[in-house]
Every structure is written in structure tokens, then in C-alpha cells.
Amino acid sequence: MKENVISPNQLFLENESKFSYEETVTLLSEHILNIGWKISAVHDLQATLKKNGKNILPVKILELCNPVYSGQLLDTDALRIYSPMMPCRLSVYEKNDGKVYIARMDSAAMAAMVGGKVEEVMAKAFADIEKVLECFIAG
Numbered sequence: 001m002k003e004n005v006i007s008p009n010q011l012f013l014e015n016e017s018k019f020s021y022e023e024t025v026t027l028l029s030e031h032i033l034n035i036g037w038k039i040s041a042v043h044d045l046q047a048t049l050k051k052n053g054k055n056i057l058p059v060k061i062l063e064l065c066n067p068v069y070s071g072q073l074l075d076t077d078a079l080r081i082y083s084p085m086m087p088c089r090l091s092v093y094e095k096n097d098g099k100v101y102i103a104r105m106d107s108a109a110m111a112a113m114v115g116g117k118v119e120e121v122m123a124k125a126f127a128d129i130e131k132v133l134e135c136f137i138a139g
Contacts, residue, residue: 011110016138017092017100021058024092024100024136029062031132038065040087059093069125073118082118085110088125102136104129 017024029039045059065087073079073086091103111122 011106012103013106014101014103015133015136017102017136018138019100019136021092021094021100024102025060025062028090028092028102028132028136031135032062032064032129035128035132036066036068037128038067039063040065057094057096059091062090062092063087064090064129066125066128069121072121076117079118082111082114085122088129090129102133 019027025042029042032039039062041063043061043063045061046056049056070086073082085105085107088107089104092100093103094100106126108119108123108126111119111126
């Protein structure tokens with residue numbers, strides 16, 4: 001019997017941004033806040049690694065939270081096990097080709113493996129973020 005295995009390429013999405021690195025981070029942050037989401041943290045991996053003697057191209061990870069969606073999952077003990085999927089994360093980075101990319105986990109696909117309320121809530125969260133990303137994704 002063959003198992004239904006999902007490849008990493010089905011769980012992670014990457015798109016080229018229309019904007020420069022700093023513009024992408026700034027505009028994306030503004031759009032996220034405008035739709036009622038919160039940015040709980042921004043991790044500047046380039047700066048962190050530089051402090052440790054490693055030089056890399058720019059990478060920032062934005063941790064995003066929608067208290068309404070989070071509350072629907074965290075208010076039930078049985079669903080707290082799925083909290084590692086929260087907060088939602090977006091990564092903005094440059095590659096050696098000089099282009100800027102936005103990456104994220106396909107939380108809707110991951111939650112579909114769980115089903116029920118987790119799937120329902122995470123699908124809505126994923127759709128919100130994908131809608132924001134439409135104006136950032138190149139061609």
C-alpha cells in the first residue's frame with residue numbers, strides 16, 4: 001500500500017517580489033497591519049548571523065498573528081497541540097540573482113492533514129495572507 005506523502009515543495013511557497021528588499025519588508029508590514037493582523041516579531045537573520053561572524057544576503061522573517069484566528073485554536077486544550085503553526089511566518093530575502101523573494105509555509109495544506117476546526121481556521125488565515133501577497137508577487 002502506497003502512502004500519500006507530501007513533498008516539501010507542496011508545503012512551502014516562494015514568489016519573486018515586485019519590490020526591492022526594504023520596500024517589500026516595509027510595504028508588506030503596512031499591508032499586514034491594515035488588514036487587522038499583528039506583527040509579533042521581526043527577525044533580521046542577516047544581522048543576527050553577522051554578530052556571529054557569518055555574512056549572508058538579507059533575510060527577515062515576519063511573525064504574523066491574527067488574534068481572532070489564534071483565539072479560535074488556543075481556547076481549546078485539544079487544539080493547542082497545533083500552536084507550533086502559530087504565528088504565521090513570512091520570509092523576505094534576497095538571492096544571489098539579485099532578486100527579492102517572499103516565502104511562507106502553506107498552512108492551509110498543512111492544516112488540511114489535520115482537518116476540522118484547525119483546517120477551517122488556518123485556511124482562512126492563509127487566504128488572508130495570500131490576498132495581501134497578490135500585489136507583491138511579480139508577473
